[in-house]
Amino acid sequence: xxHKIKLLLLLSFLWTxxxxxxxxxxxxxxxxxxxxxxxxxxxxSYYQGKDGRATVGMRIIDSQxxxxxxxxxxxRKDEGKTDGEQKFYVYFTRPADVKKMVFMVIKHIGRDxxxxxxxxxxxxxxxxxxxxxxxxxVGSNFFYEDVSGRDINADSHKIVSQNKNYYVIENKxxxxxxxxxxxxxxxxxxxxxxxxxxxxYDAKGKVLRxxxxxxxAMVAGYPTVISSVMENxxxxxxxxxxxxxxxxxxGLPDNIFTERYLRKxxxxxxx
Amino acid sequence: MYRTIVALILMIxxxxxxxxxxxxxxGLSGLSTMPAATTLGExxxxxxxxxxxxxxxxxxxxxxxxxxxxxxxxxxxxxxGIEKDFSNLxxxxxxxxxxxxxxxxxxxxxxxxxxxxxxxxANLVFSPxxxxxxxxxxxxxxxxxxxxxxxxxxxxxxxNSFFVGRDNDYLKAPSDAIKTAFFFGDYNLDxxxxxxxxxxxxxxxxxxxxxxxxxxHLSGRNNPVFAARPDKWFRDDEVALRFYRSFGAYETALYxxxxxxxxxAGQNRTTGQAIFPKLQVFGASVRGPLxxxxxxAEVGYYKSAAGAATNPLVRNDEFRFLAGYEQEIAPQFxxxxxxxxxxxxxxxxxxxxxxxxxxxxxxxRHVFTLRLRKLLMNQDMTVGxxxxxxxxxxxxxxxxxxxxxxxxxxxxxxxxxxxYGTRIFSFFGQLKNNSNIFTALHYDF
Numbered sequence: 001x002x003h004k005i006k007l008l009l010l011l012s013f014l015w016t017x018x019x020x021x022x023x024x025x026x027x028x029x030x031x032x033x034x035x036x037x038x039x040x041x042x043x044x045s046y047y048q049g050k051d052g053r054a055t056v057g058m059r060i061i062d063s064q065x066x067x068x069x070x071x072x073x074x075x076r077k078d079e080g081k082t083d084g085e086q087k088f089y090v091y092f093t094r095p096a097d098v099k100k101m102v103f104m105v106i107k108h109i110g111r112d113x114x115x116x117x118x119x120x121x122x123x124x125x126x127x128x129x130x131x132x133x134x135x136x137x138v139g140s141n142f143f144y145e146d147v148s149g150r151d152i153n154a155d156s157h158k159i160v161s162q163n164k165n166y167y168v169i170e171n172k173x174x175x176x177x178x179x180x181x182x183x184x185x186x187x188x189x190x191x192x193x194x195x196x197x198x199x200x201y202d203a204k205g206k207v208l209r210x211x212x213x214x215x216x217a218m219v220a221g222y223p224t225v226i227s228s229v230m231e232n233x234x235x236x237x238x239x240x241x242x243x244x245x246x247x248x249x250x251g252l253p254d255n256i257f258t259e260r261y262l263r264k265x266x267x268x269x270x271x
Numbered sequence: 272m273y274r275t276i277v278a279l280i281l282m283i284x285x286x287x288x289x290x291x292x293x294x295x296x297x298g299l300s301g302l303s304t305m306p307a308a309t310t311l312g313e314x315x316x317x318x319x320x321x322x323x324x325x326x327x328x329x330x331x332x333x334x335x336x337x338x339x340x341x342x343x344x345x346x347x348x349x350x351x352g353i354e355k356d357f358s359n360l361x362x363x364x365x366x367x368x369x370x371x372x373x374x375x376x377x378x379x380x381x382x383x384x385x386x387x388x389x390x391x392x393a394n395l396v397f398s399p400x401x402x403x404x405x406x407x408x409x410x411x412x413x414x415x416x417x418x419x420x421x422x423x424x425x426x427x428x429x430x431n432s433f434f435v436g437r438d439n440d441y442l443k444a445p446s447d448a449i450k451t452a453f454f455f456g457d458y459n460l461d462x463x464x465x466x467x468x469x470x471x472x473x474x475x476x477x478x479x480x481x482x483x484x485x486x487x488h489l490s491g492r493n494n495p496v497f498a499a500r501p502d503k504w505f506r507d508d509e510v511a512l513r514f515y516r517s518f519g520a521y522e523t524a525l526y527x528x529x530x531x532x533x534x535x536a537g538q539n540r541t542t543g544q545a546i547f548p549k550l551q552v553f554g555a556s557v558r559g560p561l562x563x564x565x566x567x568a569e570v571g572y573y574k575s576a577a578g579a580a581t582n583p584l585v586r587n588d589e590f591r592f593l594a595g596y597e598q599e600i601a602p603q604f605x606x607x608x609x610x611x612x613x614x615x616x617x618x619x620x621x622x623x624x625x626x627x628x629x630x631x632x633x634x635x636r637h638v639f640t641l642r643l644r645k646l647l648m649n650q651d652m653t654v655g656x657x658x659x660x661x662x663x664x665x666x667x668x669x670x671x672x673x674x675x676x677x678x679x680x681x682x683x684x685x686x687x688x689x690x691y692g693t694r695i696f697s698f699f700g701q702l703k704n705n706s707n708i709f710t711a712l713h714y715d716f
Contacts, residue, residue: 060649068649068679095679096715099322106520112560114520121440123413127522129564131599139650165295187293197293215297225296237649259515260454264396264404267356 034157037167040193041186043083046149048222049248051077053269056243060140063236069094070138072103073270077252084109087257088148091270102262107148118262125262134179141230141239146211154178166190181208192216192223207233219246319355323365323716324348330436330709333689338480338491343707344435346371350391365392374478382500384429384444384472391445404452409445412463414513414524416556416567418642419657420611422591423526423554423571425511425533426463429472434479434688434702436709444472448509457516465509465530468501470547473534474702482701484630485543489695489704498535498545507531521559526571528552536575536586548576548585564598564607580617583624588616603646611638630696637663651676659699666692666700685710 032040058070071094079085090103102118112130119126133145155171162168167190172183181200189196198211215227224246231238256266330344352365367389379386394408415424419442432441448465474481475498480491490496501507509530516523528551535545554571573589580587591614597607613636615621625631643656652675660667669691674684687708692700 062649068651068676096322096324097676097680097682112563114560119440121411122443123411125413127558127565127567129597129599129605130560131605132602135602136650139646166293189295189299192299194299196296196299213296213299216299223299227297255454260404260452260459263452264398267361 034159034169035152037159037169037188037193038152038157038171038186039083041188041195042149042152044193044223045195045225046086047078047083048224049220051075051250051252052246052248053250053252054243054246056241058138058140058142058242059240061238061240068139070140072138075252075256075266075269077254077257086148089257089261089266091265100265102265104257104262105148106257109151113148116259116262123263125259140241141209141232141237142241146230155184160185162190164190166196194223194225209233214240220248222248319353321716322352322354323350324713325350325716326711326713328437328709328711330707332704333687333706333708334704336480336491336704338476338489338493339478339705340373340492342373343478343705344437344709345373352392359397361396363392363394363396364390366390382469402454404454406450406452407448409447410450411443412446412448412450413443414461415526416558416569416595417593417611418595418597418607418609418640419659420593420609420638420640422569422593423513423524423528423552423556425509425528425530425550425552427469427471427533430474430534431472431478434474434705436686436688436707436711438711438713444469459515461511461513461515463509463511465511467504468507468509468531468547470498470500470531471533473498479702479705482696484696485538489701496535496545498547499539499542501531501547519559521557523557524555526552526554526556528554532575532586537582538584540584548579550575554591561596562598564596567593567595569593580620581624583621583626583629587618587621590614590616597642603650605642605644607640607642609638609640611640612636613638633663635663636698637661648675661698664692664697664700665694666690666697668699668702680715682713682715683711684713 053073053075055073056071060068060070070092072090072092075089077087079087086107088105088107090105092098092101092103100120104116104118106114108114115128115130117126117128118124131144133150134143136142137144137147154175155173158170160168160170166187169186169188170183171186173179173181176182182203184198184200186195187197188194194213194216195211196213199207200209202208210231210233211228213225213228215225216223217226218224224243226243226246228241229238230241250269252269255261256269325348327347328344330342332339332341332343335341347370349368350365351368353363355362369387369389374385376385377387379388381390390409392409392411394406394410396404396406398404412426413424415421417424421428426446427444429441429444446463446465446469447467448463448469451462453460476491476495478492480489482488483490510528511530512527514525530550531547532550533547535547537546537548538544539546551574552571553574554569556567556569558565558567560566569592571591573591575588576585579585590612592612593609595607595609597605600606615632615634618634622631638659638661640660641656641658645654646652647654653673655672657670658667669689670686671689672684672686674682676682685708687706689706690699690702692703694700
């Protein structure tokens, strides 16, 4: 291996350490509760950096092997310092029939999200009624909630086991009628607090859906899942999701998430 | 150090049962930097962005119409969209090439969209200041809160496309205009200036038969309307303004329009020719979350040409109101309802001015709409219904649509446009002979 690459690898490894140390809060030696772990996992999955951009590709494969593609650029900006309100700007590039459409979400905690859809062929800014968070996102096996995060207070959490690499957390919904699962387990990586695997079960303990992180990479000091899969074990379908051209702390102005930039694409930040 | 931390954690935590081993994702042990981009996107090497589609669409009337062809639509359409970004400027050109044996008229008219070429967009977009966006040229324009009902959106519509079953996008006809948008913090202002009046692609008989009040009978392609279109540059112009801001999740707007009725709304007293009387509109709208959905309301005061109240040949002043609500009522199943009112102002003068034996419109026209939309099969299939019903006109219009995406690019769809009513002259009732079904095969690229 080339020395430069070695050095780079070493550097990137060193960068991870402060981030990891911070995430684990080594200054506070009190044992982590299940809620602490879930909070950190939630932060690592959805709130790294003040803002970010990524090109997301989805390969949706049904039980018969038929494949559909989705591709979009996603811009994200967090409001405030606590892991709360967030804004998302999703610019579709594939397939051709949704190309140049924009989907914008302002995610609230404790109330319905605000959503807009911009249809360029009609120059129409459409306000969309908030939908069930547990329905398919753009026809994939990922739910809205998988993409934007599930309210950590909606479930009760328990550490059921752990080893040197990860904790296993069992999560039970506080309102069982609001969701399609009876419980879910998440395998959370100890060093990074990234969820490595999540399984959703019905009342009999049968697996309904399964998420797995396939590939993780360091981006500007943030460990980032760049490849993952969500399987629906009932239908036999699955969706592979890949992140590329990931950037953090790009200095997104607040007004990107307004009607102005629905109608006029903010190219500078989408590139 | 990494290991120390892990060991530390292991020490702090109460030891649980060792979890079943799972495979760690690639790249997690000794985290590496991001690999080179693995985009799915194709870079086709063109110096501009190319998109478009090709489709064939065929449809038939469900009954004989003595004034129109049996075939309601039969066309092949190729759309080529080109977008080119320069450093501070974006150029758009979207052109349709149409082979249409039903219309059978290939003489080019870019205003009415008649002929073998229809330019949908040809514009330049730029931002001369940080607080200002400009779009100049042929463009599609939309604002307001209605769903297939419009009060303050006075940009041209193509009612023929809408009724014969073209894609929904075609309800909007292009404008040749300059749109200037100003953004001052929370307050925003759009100014659209159209130097020469852009009329609707209105029902003139060539595609859709209608009740001709002047002649007192149904009329169609053998006797199309030749309207006197205001067409003097910079004199027969239009101005449309929208001043808007949001209050939290609620969007509010004020509107003003100064131009002409977009479809003929009067008759020349001496020649009898259809005309577009002057029109001013003052309006407002609000939209935001309510209960589990989105609610909206919009009002408009239509101030017709001077003397309209006492002139039976010019449409009266009107008050218009619209209220709507949309909600997801089951997974991937959305329902929306609207109430719409058109109220004639100066109604007594209108009644007094009508000649004997003339058709008398009621003071109020009430319309209710219902939209249902269900997505199926991983959102590859869409089933939709939209119904207009007017209790005052005792008529209505039902739109049905089903589409299925065979692949990401290829879509097959079918639908119907069903008009019903008891009176031959009412808004939708007059269109009864045009009820049709259609099917289309559409390929996007």
